[in-house]
Amino acid sequence: MASTPGAAEVLVASNRGPVSYAVGDDGTVTAKRGGGGLVSALSSVDDKLWVCAALGDGDREAVRRGITEPGVRMLDIDPEVHASAYNGIANSVLWFVHHMLYQTPLEPSFGPEFRRQWAAYEEYNRAFAQALADGAAPGATVVVQDYHLALVPGMLRALRPDLRIGHFSHTPWAPVDYFRMLPDDIAEQLLRGMLGADRLGFLTRRWADAFTECCARIVGGPGDTEIGVHGLGADAEFLRERAHREDVEERLAALREQVGAGRKVVVRVDRTELSKNIVRGLRAFELLLETRPEWRERVVHLAFAYPSRQDLEVYQEYTAEVSWVAASINSRFGTEDWTPVVLHVKDDFARSLAAYRLADVALVNPIRDGMNLVAKEVPIVSDGGGCVLVLSREAGAYEELGEDALGVNPYDLIGTAEALGAALDMPEKERVARGERLAAAGSSLPPAQWFLAQLKALHKP
Ligand code: G6P
Numbered sequence: 001m002a003s004t005p006g007a008a009e010v011l012v013a014s015n016r017g018p019v020s021y022a023v024g025d026d027g028t029v030t031a032k033r034g035g036g037g038l039v040s041a042l043s044s045v046d047d048k049l050w051v052c053a054a055l056g057d058g059d060r061e062a063v064r065r066g067i068t069e070p071g072v073r074m075l076d077i078d079p080e081v082h083a084s085a086y087n088g089i090a091n092s093v094l095w096f097v098h099h100m101l102y103q104t105p106l107e108p109s110f111g112p113e114f115r116r117q118w119a120a121y122e123e124y125n126r127a128f129a130q131a132l133a134d135g136a137a138p139g140a141t142v143v144v145q146d147y148h149l150a151l152v153p154g155m156l157r158a159l160r161p162d163l164r165i166g167h168f169s170h171t172p173w174a175p176v177d178y179f180r181m182l183p184d185d186i187a188e189q190l191l192r193g194m195l196g197a198d199r200l201g202f203l204t205r206r207w208a209d210a211f212t213e214c215c216a217r218i219v220g221g222p223g224d225t226e227i228g229v230h231g232l233g234a235d236a237e238f239l240r241e242r243a244h245r246e247d248v249e250e251r252l253a254a255l256r257e258q259v260g261a262g263r264k265v266v267v268r269v270d271r272t273e274l275s276k277n278i279v280r281g282l283r284a285f286e287l288l289l290e291t292r293p294e295w296r297e298r299v300v301h302l303a304f305a306y307p308s309r310q311d312l313e314v315y316q317e318y319t320a321e322v323s324w325v326a327a328s329i330n331s332r333f334g335t336e337d338w339t340p341v342v343l344h345v346k347d348d349f350a351r352s353l354a355a356y357r358l359a360d361v362a363l364v365n366p367i368r369d370g371m372n373l374v375a376k377e378v379p380i381v382s383d384g385g386g387c388v389l390v391l392s393r394e395a396g397a398y399e400e401l402g403e404d405a406l407g408v409n410p411y412d413l414i415g416t417a418e419a420l421g422a423a424l425d426m427p428e429k430e431r432v433a434r435g436e437r438l439a440a441a442g443s444s445l446p447p448a449q450w451f452l453a454q455l456k457a458l459h460k461p
Contacts, residue, residue, distance in 0.1 A: 006049070006134055006135040006136055006137060007047060007049075007135075007137055008047055008048055008049035008071075008135050008136055008137055008140055009046070009047040009048070009137050009140050009141065010042075010045050010047065010048045010049075010140065010141050010142075010143075010455065011048065011049045011050075011051065011132055011135060011136055011140060011141070011142040011143070012038065012042065012048070012049075012050045012051070012142075012143050012144075012145065013050075013051045013052070013128050013131075013132055013142065013143075013144045013145060013149055013152060014038070014050075014051075014052055014144075014145035014146060014148070014149070015052065015053050015055075015086060015090070015145075015146065015148040015149065016034075016052060016053075016055065017034075017050055017051075017052025017053070017072060017074060018033060018034050018036070018038070018039045018042075018050055018052070018069070018072060019031050019032065019033050019034065019069050019072060019074075020032050020034070020055065020056070020058065020059055021058040021059050021061065021062035021067065022058040023057065023058050023061050029058065029061055029062050029065060029067055031062075031067075031069065033069075035349075036447075037232065037235065037446075037447030037450070037451075038145075038447065038451065040235065040238070040447055040448060041447045041448045041450065041451035041452070042071075042451070044448065047137070048071050049071055049072075049073060049135045049136075050071060050072045050073070051073050051075065051128060051131045051132055051135065052072065052073075052074055052075070053074070053075050053077055053082060053086075053124075053128075054074045054075060054076045054077070054082075055082075059074060059076075060076055060079075062074070063075075063076040064076070073131055073135060075127050075128065075131055077123075077124055077127050080120070081120045081123050081124055082120075082124060083120075083311070084116065084117040084120030084121070085117070085120045085121040085123070085124035085125075085148070086124075086148065087309075087311050087312055088113075088114075088117035088120065088121075089114075089117050089118060089120070089121040090121070090147055090148040091309055091312060092312060093108065093114070093117075093182075094147040094148075094150070094190075095147065095171065095275075096108070097174045097178060097179060097181065097182060098147065098171045098172050098173055098174045098368075099171065099172060099274070099275040099367065099368045099369075100174060100175075100178055100367070100368055101274050101275060101367070102181070108181055110182070110183050110186075118186065121151070122151060124148075125149055125150070125151035125152050125155060125193070126151075126155055128144075128149055128152050129151075129152050129155035129156040129159060130159065132144075132152070132156055132160075132163075133156060133159040133160045136160060136163055138162055139162050139163065139164070140163055140164070141163070141164045141165075141166070141455060141458055141459070142156065142163055142164070142165050142166065143166040143167070143168060143451075143454060143455070143458075144156075144165070144166065144167045144168070144197070145167075145168055145170065146168070146169060146170050146171065147169065147171055149167075150167075150190050150193050150194050151189070151190070151193035152167070152193070152196075153165050153167050153193060153194055153195070153196035153197035154192055154193040154194070154195070154196025155193070155196070156196065157196040157197075158196075164198055164458045164459065165196065165197045165198050165199075166197055166198065166199045166200070166201060166454055166457075166458050167194055167197040167199075167200050167201070168200075168201040168202075168230070168454065169200070169201065169202050169203070169207065169211075169370070170203065170370045170371070171207075171370045172206075172207050172210070172368045172369065172370050172396065173202065173207040173208070173210040173211040173214070174210060174214075175210055175213070176210070176213045176214045176217050176218075179210075179214050179218075180217075180218070184218075187214075187218055188218055188219055191214060191215055191218055191219050192219060194211075194225075195215070195219070195222060195223055195225045197225055198224075198225065198226065198458060199225065199226040199227075199228055199454075199457060199458050200222075200225055200226070200227050200228070201228050201229070201230050201454055201457075202227070202228070202229055202230075203229070203230070203231055203232060203370045203371045203396045204229060204231065204370075204371070204396040204399050205229050205399070206396070206399065207370065207396065208227050208228070208229050211227065212227055226457075228454075228457055230445070230450055230453055230454055230457075231371065231396070231399075231400060231444075231445050231450075232371055232373070232445060232447065232450045233376060233442055233443055233444050233445035233446050233447075233449075233450070234373055234376040234377045234380055234442050234443060234446065235446045235447055235448075236380045236439070236442070236443035236446065237446075239353070239377055239380055239381050240380065240381065242353060243353040243354075243356065243357055243381045245350075247350040248350045248351075248353045248354050248357070249354075250350075251348070251350050251351040251353075251354035252354040252357055252358065254354075255302065255342075255351070255354050255355060255358055256358070258300075258339070258342055259300045259302070259342070259358065260300070260337065260338065262298075263297075263298055263299055263300050263338075264295075264298060264299045264300075264360045264361070264424055265299070265300055265301075265302055265355075265358045265359055265360050265361070266285065266299060266300070266301045266302070266359070266360070266361040266362075266363055266420060266423075266424075267301075267302045267304075267355045267356065267358065267359040267361070267362050267363070267378065267387075268281055268301075268302070268303050268304065268305075268362070268363045268364065268365075268374075269304040269306075269352045269355060269356070269374050269378075270304070270305055270306070270374065271305075271306050271307075271308035272305040272306060272307050272308050272315065272318060272319045272322055272345070273308050273309070273315075274314065274315070274318055274367075275366050275367050275368055275369060276305075276365075276366050276367075276369075277365045277366050277367045277392070277410050278303070278305050278318075278322050279318075279321055279322060279325055280365065280410065280411070280413060280416070281303070281363050281365050281416070282301075282303065282322070282325045282326055282329060282341065283325065283413055284363075284365070284413050284416035284417045284420060285301045285329070285340070285341065285363075285417070285420060286329045286332070286333075287413055287414065287416075287417035288417045288420045288421055289329075289333050289340060291417060291421075292421050295421070295424060296333060296338075296340075297335065297338045299340075299424060300338075300339070300340065300341075300342060301340060301341045301342070301363075302342050302344070302355045302358070302359075303322075303326060303341055303342070303343045303344070304343075304344045304345075304351070304352055304355060305319075305322050305343065305344075305345055306345060306346070306347040307319050307345060307347075319345075322343070323343060323345070326341040326343040329341050353381060356377060356378045356381035356382055357381055357382055357383045358382075358383070359378050359382045359387040360384075360387055360388065360423075360424070361387055361388045361389075361390060361420065361423040361424060362374070362375065362378035362379070362382075362387050362388070362389050362390065363390050363420065364378075364389065364390065364391050364392060364395060364397070365390065365391075365392045365408060365410045365416060366392050366394060366395050366410060367392070367394060367410050367411075368394045368395075369392070369394065369395040369396060369397070370396050371395070371396040371397050372391075372395040372396065372397045373397075375389060375391050375395060375397040375401060375405070375442070376397060376401070376438075376441075376442030376443075377442070379435050379438035379439045379442055380439045380442055380443060382435070385428075385431070385432035385435055385436070386431065386432055386434070386435015386436055386438065386439060387431070387435060388406065388423035388424075388426050388431050388434065388435070389401065389404070389405040389406065389423075389434075389438055390405065390406045390408060390416070390419045390420055390423050391405035391406065391407055391408070392407075392408055392409075392410040393407045393408065393409060393410075394410055397442075400441050400442075401438055401441055401442065403437075404434040404437045404438045404441070405434075405438065406419040406422055406423055407419075
């Protein structure tokens with residue numbers, strides 16, 4: 001198909017973009033810029049274009065009024081199409097498949113509603129492919145992000161065979177027998193869509209191998225597409241500087257007050273996300289208090305669980321359950337001057353960093369996770385020579401941090417409670433030694449390097 005090549009040499013595509021807009025009561029539109037890894041990674045690249053979706057009324061209003069950021073193209077996709085693609089397919093099907101979250105016998109069920117949503121997912125992917133085709137200079141490099149846009153590489157290849165196309169998965173990849181729950185034609189279409197890329201990136205060898213196995217069993221192999229592994233690390237320099245600014249110091253003082261003098265602190269910071277396994281984490285902390293009574297009054301669990309994907313009922317229910325379980329532990333064990341679980345649900349980056357600094361123990365126990373940057377960030381930021389990391393062996397980060405973390409099976413409540421106990425008991429010398437190694441490992445491959453490594457690999461002769 002004919003296209004008019006645009007000007008960008010490097011293009012990124014993702015559902016959630018680097019900026020979002022809100023309409024104030026007086027009708028003015030204000031921009032909020034995101035600070036994620038990709039944003040800083042791209043800051044050093046000239047001639048770039050970031051294609052993303054308008055996600056809410058504020059974004060749509062900005063697009064309607066022609067308000068844009070340089071280097072960003074926000075697509076105003078029909079809200080119903082976007083909702084079906086994003087809530088329906090991406091977050092209720094693909095996310096569930098890759099994180100193995102379905103609860104049989106009721107789920108999954110792929111009927112007519114699923115097919116309708118799938119058509120929207122195709123339309124949504126097509127809109128991205130077209131915008132990228134329009135915006136890319138001849139021979140430009142495009143890196144497509146995540147499961148929302150799995151069909152884009154193949155669609156874009158058909159529109160612009162001159163481009164170098166990469167796709168990066170930030171999630172795990174499902175084992176083949178689980179992936180094959182998807183209807184056969186859909187499983188095949190997804191794989192072929194991704195294989196339209198020159199190169200596919202995954203966060204760990206484990207996810208890359210699972211993808212390769214799916215290709216072998218379903219479409220006869222990955223063909224000419226190269227499959228690479230690029231672990232993503234934390235931006236240590238930024239975090240250390242940010243964690244000592246005044247707003248963090250203020251929150252640190254407030255948290256210290258809440259915790260009470262001389263108590264140990266177990267920290268978790270997550271989106272309230274089913275895969276993060278927050279309820280089992282709380283239950284394991286409760287079991288610790290039950291089985292190790294000497295820790296009562298002497299430890300506080302700071303649990304920060306920020307609501308996410310609230311359009312989905314199952315997420316709303318999970319969010320309510322998290323609050324309910326935290327309250328039940330407090331009413332069972334709490335005393336006049338000790339609240340065992342301090343739950344915060346309002347997303348506040350400065351307060352998260354303050355909690356990182358206070359952490360004696362970080363609890364990161366996802367059922368499955370592509371990488372999990374919290375596991376890398378807490379040891380980098382924590383005061384007092386580092387914290388002990390209790391880490392699920394099902395997190396991608398476990399491949400890099402497993403030796404110095406206390407590994408847990410995320411379903412095993414007793415094992416997790418014991419690991420929390422062992423973390424609290426750990427002698428200082430061992431804690432500091434492990435903490436230093438965790439911080440060093442978590443700092444390798446910061447976002448800018450991670451992204452540049454992908455660009456370089458895409459251009460390997
Ligand atoms: C995961 C995904 C990202 C996504 C993020 C937040 O990390 O890999 O693509 O942006 O979750 O989810 P949301 O649905 O709010 O964008």
